[in-house]
Amino acid sequence: MFRRTLVPSLALILCACASAVPAPAPVAPAQASRTTPTAAILAPDTLKAPMTTSFDPVAVGLTANGVRSVCDDHLAAAKTILAEIRGRAGAPAEQLTYATTIGRFDDAVAEISDAGQFPYLMAVAHPDKAVRDAAKECEPKVEQVTTSLYLDAQLASVLKAYAAKNEKLEGERARLLSDTLRDFRRNGLELPSDAQARLRELNKQITDLGQQFGTNIASSTGHVSLDPKQLAGLPPEYVSNHPVGPDGKVSISTDYPDYFPFVTYAKDRKAALELDVLFTNRGGDENVKILEKLIALRNEKAKLLGYATWADYQTEPRMAKSAKTVNEFLAEVREAVRAPAKAEFAEFVKEHVALGGKATDPIPPTDRYFLEDRLRNEKYSFDSKELSNYFEVGAVTKGLLDVASQMYGLELTQVPAEAWHGDVTAYEVRSDGKLIGKFYLDLYPRADKFKHAAMFPIRSGKRLPDGSYQLPAAVLECNFPRPSGLASKPGEAPALMEHGDVVTFFHEFGHVLHHLLTKSELATYSGANTVQDFVEAPSQMFEEWAWNRDVLDRFARHHATGAKIPDALFTAMKRSRAFGRALATQRQVFFATMDLEYHSRAPGFDSTKVLEEVQRANYPFAYVPGTHFQSSFGHLVGYDAGYYSYQWALSLSRDVLTRFKREGMLNPTTARAWRDDVLSKGGGEDERALVAHFLGREPNEQAYVAFLKGQD
Ligand SMILES: [Zn+2]
Numbered sequence: 001m002f003r004r005t006l007v008p009s010l011a012l013i014l015c016a017c018a019s020a021v022p023a024p025a026p027v028a029p030a031q032a033s034r035t036t037p038t039a040a041i042l043a044p045d046t047l048k049a050p051m052t053t054s055f056d057p058v059a060v061g062l063t064a065n066g067v068r069s070v071c072d073d074h075l076a077a078a079k080t081i082l083a084e085i086r087g088r089a090g091a092p093a094e095q096l097t098y099a100t101t102i103g104r105f106d107d108a109v110a111e112i113s114d115a116g117q118f119p120y121l122m123a124v125a126h127p128d129k130a131v132r133d134a135a136k137e138c139e140p141k142v143e144q145v146t147t148s149l150y151l152d153a154q155l156a157s158v159l160k161a162y163a164a165k166n167e168k169l170e171g172e173r174a175r176l177l178s179d180t181l182r183d184f185r186r187n188g189l190e191l192p193s194d195a196q197a198r199l200r201e202l203n204k205q206i207t208d209l210g211q212q213f214g215t216n217i218a219s220s221t222g223h224v225s226l227d228p229k230q231l232a233g234l235p236p237e238y239v240s241n242h243p244v245g246p247d248g249k250v251s252i253s254t255d256y257p258d259y260f261p262f263v264t265y266a267k268d269r270k271a272a273l274e275l276d277v278l279f280t281n282r283g284g285d286e287n288v289k290i291l292e293k294l295i296a297l298r299n300e301k302a303k304l305l306g307y308a309t310w311a312d313y314q315t316e317p318r319m320a321k322s323a324k325t326v327n328e329f330l331a332e333v334r335e336a337v338r339a340p341a342k343a344e345f346a347e348f349v350k351e352h353v354a355l356g357g358k359a360t361d362p363i364p365p366t367d368r369y370f371l372e373d374r375l376r377n378e379k380y381s382f383d384s385k386e387l388s389n390y391f392e393v394g395a396v397t398k399g400l401l402d403v404a405s406q407m408y409g410l411e412l413t414q415v416p417a418e419a420w421h422g423d424v425t426a427y428e429v430r431s432d433g434k435l436i437g438k439f440y441l442d443l444y445p446r447a448d449k450f451k452h453a454a455m456f457p458i459r460s461g462k463r464l465p466d467g468s469y470q471l472p473a474a475v476l477e478c479n480f481p482r483p484s485g486l487a488s489k490p491g492e493a494p495a496l497m498e499h500g501d502v503v504t505f506f507h508e509f510g511h512v513l514h515h516l517l518t519k520s521e522l523a524t525y526s527g528a529n530t531v532q533d534f535v536e537a538p539s540q541m542f543e544e545w546a547w548n549r550d551v552l553d554r555f556a557r558h559h560a561t562g563a564k565i566p567d568a569l570f571t572a573m574k575r576s577r578a579f580g581r582a583l584a585t586q587r588q589v590f591f592a593t594m595d596l597e598y599h600s601r602a603p604g605f606d607s608t609k610v611l612e613e614v615q616r617a618n619y620p621f622a623y624v625p626g627t628h629f630q631s632s633f634g635h636l637v638g639y640d641a642g643y644y645s646y647q648w649a650l651s652l653s654r655d656v657l658t659r660f661k662r663e664g665m666l667n668p669t670t671a672r673a674w675r676d677d678v679l680s681k682g683g684g685e686d687e688r689a690l691v692a693h694f695l696g697r698e699p700n701e702q703a704y705v706a707f708l709k710g711q712d
Pocket residue numbers: 001014015016017507508511536539
């Protein structure tokens with residue numbers, strides 16, 4: 001996942017999205033920042049060879065003081081650069097050049113990015129609490145600088161004065177100037193002063209309410225108190241982890257490790273529904289009120305800035321460009337899944353009836369997990385545990401790296417990591433013999449470590465003022481099973497991954513490739529710094545390699561026998577993949593439509609009524625009276641009017657795959673074209689144009705529609 005802040009490229013974390021997990025209301029995206037220093041900030045002797053050109057945050061940021069200085073030194077450098085640009089206000093036009101104005105602005109963006117990127121990682125990955133705490137101090141500091149950036153009238157006046165010269169700029173330089181001027185406008189710098197004052201109030205309230213919304217979700221934990229027999233259907237380890245209390249009852253909470261197994265496996269569906277109501281209503285009535293207030297404030301802000309709706313305001317800088325386009329896209333997806341979802345739902349109803357229900361019963365959304373699990377077992381007798389025997393974590397890691405290096409013609413060399421934990425490994429990346437970047441793998445769980453899977457940038461590629469190129473670096477933070485070799489107990493069972501983990505690994509490595517294969521000269525557009533509705537496309541696309549027979553045959557071997565995945569198991573895996581896809585997509589369309597409706601209608605409506613209405617129109621599982629899912633839907637802050645992005649990027653990724661499928665998934669010429677036409681460009685050109693160049697035609701939804709219909 002990913003969130004863009006005011007600085008167009010202050011993206012941070014790129015996580016696996018809904019695909020692999022039995023997605024709950026997705027977790028709100030984490031905040032990100034970025035990092036780049038100039039060689040001037042850190043003396044050259046602090047630089048670790050062989051990462052050439054400019055600072056190495058890993059070399060300096062592993063202590064509390066070190067991580068503070070990464071943050072503070074780079075923010076100080078950013079402020080110095082911004083003051084320098086501001087100092088040109090009123091200067092004669094001949095002194096205003098690309099390099100002294102908008103080009104210099106990108107240097108400041110890079111410094112801000114460098115200030116935040118590595119501390120943000122350390123805040124969730126360093127084993128020492130003192131370092132994590134020091135790292136956490138950075139985010140508010142970065143936030144403060146970024147929010148004031150686009151409200152800086154003097155800064156804007158210099159950039160506008162340069163723009164008025166109408167010098168010819170090309171490529172990403174031209175985009176930087178127009179995007180930056182647009183972002184000043186979008187932040188209200190062209191408004192009269194009373195409107196600007198109101199805008200500042202609105203921004204403050206929107207930020208405060210958004211934080212409160214998230215806090216309320218995080219802090220609400222509900223419990224149901226059950227008789228031990230109500231745990232029937234749950235795995236034995238779940239039951240033993242939930243001992244009977246002194247009152248003879250078992251307590252089950254709404255936290256994920258309690259909630260998901262219970263709603264998926266519990267035979268007592270009334271108890272599952274009772275738990276689900278608590279889960280759905282996290283955030284409480286207070287969050288319903290906060291959301292409705294937020295919707296009104298966002299609407300007022302959009303109107304003040306000259307947009308019809310918040311949805312129009314939010315979509316303007318993205319690929320979609322308008323709410324109308326998003327609506328048309330969602331309508332197309334809705335239509336494509338209508339028939340397959342109806343067929344899938346009929347099977348769910350049949351199963352419900354077989355279990356003693358009536359065909360006319362309203363089936364609550366909770367039962368989707370339960371019925372799908374039963375149907376999957378009955379229809380495919382697909383044994384995911386058996387499949388795991390083919391995915392030993394070390395073999396998968398080596399296999400993934402081999403596939404990536406062969407496809408993109410890269411040479412990967414493991415080097416001493418000298419990082420924040422002994423589990424971390426490091427690799428230098430060379431292309432045509434030339435060092436182009438570095439990545440780290442931090443794959444195994446430990447206490448106080450980030451709990452999901454994500455790519456964190458460590459530094460971004462950028463052409464530095466001295467003409468050298470700052471090489472990008474990134475890390476994957478994951479939680480895969482730890483191999484026994486690392487656990488120092490020889491003879492332990494092999495560390496086997498679920499296939500879903502393998503898919504996640506490919507997804508996240510897709511983000512790494514995007515980050516490292518960049519050739520952007522500007523930090524603003526480097527690597528995965530693209531628009532929000534594109535950024536997941538390269539990683540969603542790379543998931544497909546984890547489903548490909550030729551690819552899997554290279555490394556997926558039974559840990560004991562060395563055999564390849566048997567045909568029957570492979571076929572079952574593929575068939576099982578398609579099952580439930582249409583209903584899962586309808587659920588995503590339901591969420592995306594609700595998000596868009598909330599941010600398109602005139603405020604003052606009852607958000608629960610709109611939810612019910614949208615659910616009825618988009619999803620066959622019944623609305624449960626008394627529930628208000630919107631109060632626990634964290635994406636409504638941060639991804640507001642942006643939830644459609646997941647489906648949008650998925651559609652693009654299916655389209656991109658058509659060329660790979662035609663020319664060969666491991667065809668180096670095709671991969672080279674994808675690298676040169678798209679990955680190397682980052683966000684520096686219109687993303688639609690980049691994909692069109694790769695495909696040799698305009699992108700369209702045909703491949704996605706076929707995928708949704710199970711024809712792919
Ligand atoms: Zn992702």
